[in-house]
Amino acid sequence: MVVADPQNYEIGVQMGTVRIENATVWTGTRLPSGEIAVTDSVLIEAGNILAIGATAKRLPAEQVIDAAGGFICAGFGDGHVHPVFGGLEQQFAPVRDGVSVEAIAAAVGRWADAHPTAEWIRGEGFDHTLAPDGVFMAAWLDAVIPDRPVVLRATDYHTVWVNSEALRRAGYTRGLVQPHDGEIVLDANGEPTGTLREWGAWRPVFDLLPPVELETLMGAIAHANKCFASAGLTWVQDAWVEPTGVDTWIQADQRGLVNFRVAMALWADPNSWRDQVAQFVASRAQVIAAGSPRLTANTIKFFADGVIESTTGALLEPYCDCPHTKGLPNWNPVELKIAVATIDALGFQTHIHAIGDGAARMALDAIEYASVSNGARDRRPIIAHTQLVDAADIGRFAELGVIANFEPYWAKFDSWQTELTEPRLGAERTNRQFMIGTILKSGAPVSFGSDWPVTTYAPLAGIQVAVTRKMTATDPSWMPQECLTVEEALLAYTSGVAFQAGDDSAGVIRPGARADLVWLATDPRFVDPMQIEGISVVGTWSDGKRIWP
The missing domain is CATH 2.30.40.10 (Urease, subunit C, domain 1)
Known part of the structure; x- marks a missing residue:
């Protein structure tokens, strides 16, 4: 020195x-x-x-x-984002900007014509509000591409739209057995429509896709790197990393493509998590051995449920438009408790996707179980999205030291709400969503994120919505009692995310x-x-x- x-x-x-x-x-x-x-x-x-x-x-x-x-503050953090998914959108058929089913199908057809050797036609990020009840028909894609399989993932990243050739290759026909952790949407005659909800339904299709080439993945990370730098982001939680993804991040970092810090959240499969535990430990050790100050792999990601828009979010009471169901929990509650306690005992941080109030309670119960089982430590567990929380559970975030991670850009009354969410939840539950102000005032730690590419990665856009809860200047604020001050929103994007990261040198x-x-x-x-x-x-x-x- x-x-x-x-x-x-x-x-x-x-x-x-x-x-x-x-x-x-x-x-x-x-x-x-x-x-x-x-x-x-x-x-x-x-x-x-x-x-x-x-x-x-x-x-x-x-x-x-x-x-x-000008204004200088600590670099922004994103407590829940998918950098590789966001970067890969640029590599496939451009479906995000389609304003109708016909426009999306036409864009897919043009891309297919321009890529005649592509065995599969893939697209990411289409608007899942464009079809009634969010049900997209294979026949609409068949009209433009009948002979090659097409697989399109919606902007919620929980819903997939495929054509008939993709259904055929996956073996989805009349009389199929529904997966326990997904829904293959059927028509009135019992035939698959072309809409697949949650990975239990669409993972068999994605398993048929050719692997994404390494250079394509490097290009995706380079794109994300530029996006994040332009928005002031210096730390992110990659909220869904599988074993090959660990190799991808290490390779990208060694090539000099990563200018921000990345905390990888390793995905726990509810069907095989016990077999994954050794791999979790090995992945953490692999990242430590790589010796980069920019990479960590100390977090395990659980999906407690799906999303309300496709009736896969887990609720405490039935959906208004589907009174026979309370949604689709991805985990058995007892099994989630055991899984969370197991990885917690190994020193991993827990990160649970929970959209519905049933999922939020299940997540809180699992974290409480792990805390009691393993004793006191600075574990900083995270419940991500926190869209709907029952009044009885709000105080438990502070009481258990659970970080409530919100994607504040969602806290506005947009087409997702009017077309899909409100009809499913009803007025009372609709107006209990994204209670950011209430949970912050309860004393719970709060961090912000984007879930990009579901919605924009730009923290300033998230801050604007957190403060106003408006679509336009002339709109009334949605649930104005939940609006934050600008400083509260800045803290959630800086020191709030740094607390989630366990990084006292940031924020x-x-x-x-x-x-x-x-x-x-x-x-x-x-x-x-x-x-x-x-x-x-x-x-x-x-x-x-x-x-x-």
């Missing part, structure tokens, strides 16, 4: 110091008054913050950046913290809240290195 001569600051200057000044530096540190400390400068050295405020301005710097009155701007920073053109606290999404990200730093632009 080189130590600067205290009598000669010029020696220290050569160590690559960078000062950002003439800024509103929002530190994320709360003062005794309750306010967040704000200063005007930050000094970076060797990947960390050396000083802030007047001392940062007094000490010398090799490079000085005039922020022109705040203070001497000694890692220099993960984002520079915004305007202070989001003092603009029209409906303009927050439009604020420019002027710069992003990860480990003190500027990665955007």
Whole structure:
């Protein structure tokens, strides 16, 4: 280590110091008054913050950046995202922007014509609200591609639409046996429609797809890397990683394609999780052996249920439009308790997808069981999405130390709500969704994420919705009692996600913290809240290195 001569600051200057000044530096540190400390400068050295405020301005710097009155805060984090899925969307048929069934089918047909040697036609991210009750017919795709299998995944990533050739190859015919962890949607005559809900139904189809080539995966991660840097993101939780995905991330990092930190959540299959435990331990060891400060694999991901839009979200009471069902839990509650306790005993962090109030209760019960079984420790379990929580369970998040991870961009009354969710939940439950303000006020830790590519990865877009809960400026706020302040939303995207990561060196701007920073053109606290999404990200730093632009 080189130590600067205290009598000669010029020696220290050569160590690559960078000062950002003439800024509103929002530190994320709360003062005794309750306010967040704000200063005007930050000094970076060797990947960390050396000083802030007047001392940062007094000490010398090799490079000085005039922020022109802009806003500096800790780098944003995303507590639940799918970087590889998001990057891969660019590689397949462009279905996300289709505004009708016909438009999607036409886009798939054009892509197929342009790729005559592709055995399978694949697309990701179509709008699942475009068909009545979310049921898409194989015949609509057959009309443009009758002879090659087509598999399209909806923007919820829980629903898949296939053509007749894909159904044939999967062996899905009249008289089939429904999987216990999915639904092959049938018509009135018992024939498969072409809509598959949850992986128990569509995994057999995806298992037939040719593996994605390594270079395609590298391109997907490079795309995600650019997207995240442009949005100010410096840490993400990849919320669904299978064993080959661990190799993919290590390879991408070794190629220099990863400028952000990635915490991998290894997927637990409810059908074979016991056989996976040894692989979980091996994957964690593999990542440690790779020796990258950017990669970890300390989290296990469970899907407690599906999604409300396809009636696979697990509810405590029946669906309004399907009174014979309460949804589709992916786990037996007792088995989930045992699984969570098992991985918790091995020192892994628990991360549970829970959409319905039945799934939220099952997740809380499993975490409580693991805590009692394994004793007190700093485990920081996560329940992701937290869309619908029964009143009796809200206090349990704080009582068990469970992090409530929300995707705040969902907390608006959009077409998902009007076309699919509200008809299924009814008015009373509809207006108990995404109770971010209530859970935050209960004392529970809260983190924010995006679930990209389900919805946008941009934290500023999430902050705008968390603050306004509006679609447009003229709309009323949906459940206005749940709106956050801008500072509360900023905290959820910075120190809230850093707490989820177990990273005390991130999420705040203070001497000694890692220099993960984002520079915004305007202070989001003092603009029209409906303009927050439009604020420019002027710069992003990860480990003190500027990665955007």
